[in-house]
Amino acid sequence: MAVDGVDVTTRCFYVGASSASCTYGPLEPGAHLVEASVSDNAGNSTAVSKTFNLNNTLPRIVSISPSGWTSGASPLVTIEVTDPETGIEPDSLQMWNSPDNNVPPLDGCVTTVISATSASLSCQLPAQPEGPVNLYFHAHSRTASVVWNLTGMIKVDTQAPAISNVTPAGWVGSGVYSISAEYADPAPGLMSSVSASIDAGPALYPCSVAAGRISCNYLSGIAEGPHTLTIVARDAAGNITTSTTSFGIDLTPPVITGISPAGLIDGGPVTVAASLADAGSGINPATARVRLDGALLEGCAIASGSVSCPAGEPAPGAHSIEVSVVDNVGRGASAAGSFTVESNPPPVVAAAGDVSVVEGSQAVNGIAASDPDGDELILTASVGQLASDGAGGWVWTCSPADGPGDSGTVTITADDGRGGSAAAGFELTVVNAAPVAGAISAPVDPQLSGTTAAASATFTDAGTDDAHAAVWDWGDGTTSAATVVEAAGSGTASGSHAYTSAGVYTVSLTVIDGDGGSAFRSFKYVVVYDPEAGFVTGGGWIDSPAGAYASDPFLAGKASFGFVSRYRKGANVPTGQTEFQFKAGSLNFHSSTYEWLVVAGSKAKYKGSGAINGAGDYGFMLTAIDGTAENGGDRFRIRIWDRASGAVVYDNQAGAPDDADAATALGGGSIVIHKG
Known part of the structure; x- marks a missing residue:
């Protein structure tokens, strides 16, 4: 080998x-x-x-995008990998966002062949936390079977910078400014750019960013008035914040005008006032000061546009005013004024005297008033009205509604319109007026015993503020409070009563006002009958006394009578006959009809009508007592009157009320009350 x-x-x-x-x-x-x-x-x-x-050269990362900081929480990350000798196997590229190899790689990635030796991988990351994010990649060369592990990093920043404490803000009093602000960002120290502008104008330079502060120097003056400061900050990840702040330039002091009073004025209470204005930052109300003759005035009413101070009553002569104020950027202003108080003697006023009047009537009093230097006077009254009497004086009038409640002191004040005034008083005594009761409305027809009889009456009172109460006396020993309905002192009193015994009853009403005044009214008669109580018969004579015969009051003599009066079964009107003769007066009365009959114990009374000597229309009322029952002897009375004129023709008890008991004893004969 x-x-x-x-x-x-x-x-x-x-x-x-x-x-x-x-x-x-x-x-x-x-x-x-x-x-x-x-x-x-x-x-x-x-x-x-x-x-x-x-080939001894391993695959390597050429670039990662995005590089540095990114503002996307789920960025698209692209990595380019190269092997300059043998090239990259594209299908071998994989990406993780975790160092754990047991976690599957990101899916949905796209691989792109860039050249014979380079390829790229693009993957969409899931949402990432703020700050640096480590990424892990696998790749191998075309001629290699070994997988190479590669690492990279991106940085996530999704939050825009926060800008605060911007100056200038509000109103300022200078034309040269150093613009500043504070900022904070999740990626500190990575501010990319800052610009500032005023009123949407060009960016202001130079600007600097350091240690959490933004500073932009502007060395030129800015026109007076309101302005808008805009700061735009961009961080390294591309997040942008725009801050807008309003401020104003105020180089002009306040203006004080309209100082009053001014010139020559009348004596009396004075209020010192002035108008305050500032076209820029506005008036600081707390700084307003007003001095009169060098002394600081207290109790002033101060607003952004005015100041007003009570100054008492300055003495006659010249006086000085000084007003000062400061605006909201510290610029102050002052102004002076003056006035002169002219001597003004007060008017003179007097009333003619005290006045007493009944409530509801008009009270009148004379008033004299004059002014030493001829000023025209204005008169006012605490109560009532005043009018000229046409002769240089005044007349006071008043119509009090309640006495003595409206009593009191009346004050008349005269004012000369120049601060001079005078007052005079007199006592008004208001006397209560008693109410006046009208006629009572009650049943005129006889009432069956046990039924209810209703009565009512109107009343008036000059005291329109008075309230009233009323009491009914039903004539049978019982009383009851009336139902009162009223308005402005006048009204109606009403009531009802059930009589349990037959009789002839006088009904009376007493109306009382709240001040103790009262009115009395009576009604004659309410006749209550009981058909089961019996009937009466009589016959005989009496000695007619002088004064009984109206045509000849001195005439006296024997008078004879005979009568019977009873209720037939089921009838409500009695029947019978009555005859009375007074021969000395040639008077012969004979009944024709009966209206009612009342039998109560040993007494009987009945009413009807008839004729005298066969002619005319006359009413009569006969009262009889059966003396047997009372051991006092029988007694008789008859009253006869002309129904057209109401004139009494005969009454043997002249002047006695209709409900009086019979008092004339019989000279002969008898009267009998029959029971049942």
Whole structure:
């Protein structure tokens, strides 16, 4: 055996009966000749030769893309591998993102033959964490059977830089600025580029980036007014951040105008005021100061556009004002003003005296007022109204609605319009007016015992603010509160009552206002009958007293009577006859109809109508007492009147109320109350 003509037989050894292996080297890369011969035991021999090329250069990575930092979390990675001697076997290229060989290689990769000695592999990585990412590759040459392991790296950065604390911001008071900001990035120190511009103008240079800070010097002045600062930062991975900040340039101090008061003014309370303006950063209200005659005023109302301070009542004479303020970039301004207070004597005002009035009526008082220097006066009243009396004075009027609630002191104030004023007072006494009750509406027809009778009445009150209560007295010893409905002091009182006994009842109503005033009204009569209570009969005579016969009050003498009055079964109107004769007066009365009959114990009363001497229309009411029951003797009364005029013709108890008991004793005869 010989290699390149060098005998290497001594380095050979047999492997079995039919092969041999020889070792020789190292050889230089390039072409080499191997010659071998073999002889058997019979002397036969054979010789062969073969030429081969030795390749000592391993596959290597030419490039990895993306190189450096990438902004994609799942980047497409391309690796180019070359073997300059024998070339790369394209199908042998594989990529991992893990050093673990037990993990399958990335799939979906694309292999591209670049040249006879180079090939590339492109693989889409799954999502990767921020920072450096190691990659692992396998490849072998076309003439080799050994797989070579290769490694590479990419760097992932998906987050844009963060820019903060940009200056200038807000309003500033200078035209030369150093623009700065702070930045932070997941790949520190790898800021690629920074630019800054104002109002979308050209980029400002020079700019520098170091230790987390961005600085861009701008040495020229910028016009007054609002501006926009834009900073654009790009990191090594290509992530871009744009920061926009508003700022303004204010080189002009505030302006103070409209200082008041100014010139000649009247005496009285004064408010010092001024208008404040700043076209740039605006007024700082907290810095506004106002001085009157050198003294700082307190209690000022300060806003961005004005200042107003109460200054009391400056004395007559000249006064100075100084106003100062600072804007929001620290520039200050001040302005001065002055005014003179003219001497102004106050007016004189007086009332004629105190006033007393009933509520609901008009109160009147005379007011005298004058001004020493002839100023026109304006008069006001704390209560009521004022009007000129046409003769240089004033008339005060008022219509109080509630007494004594509206009583009090009335103050009249005179103002001369120049800060001079005067006041005078007088006492107003408002007297309560009692309410007035109207006629009572109640049943005029007789009411059956046990049924309910309703009554109502209206009332008024001059005191329109008064509230009212009312009480019904039903005439049978019982009372009840009325239901009151009212508005503005007037209303209606109503109620109802069930009478349990027959009788003739006077119903009365008392209305009371909230101040103790009251009104009383009565109704005559509510007649309650009971058909089961019995009936009355009588006959006899009485001595008619003087004053009984209206036509001749001095006439007296014997008068005779006879009557019967009863309810027929089921009837609600009584029947019977009544006759009364007073011969001395040629009076002969005879009944024609009855309206009602009331029998209560030993007393009976009934009402009806009839004629005198056979003519006319007369009403009558007869009251009788059966003296047997009371051991006092029978008693009789009859009252007769003209129904058209209401004039009384005869009454033997003249002047007594209709519900009074009979008081005239019989001279003869009897009166009997029949039961059942």
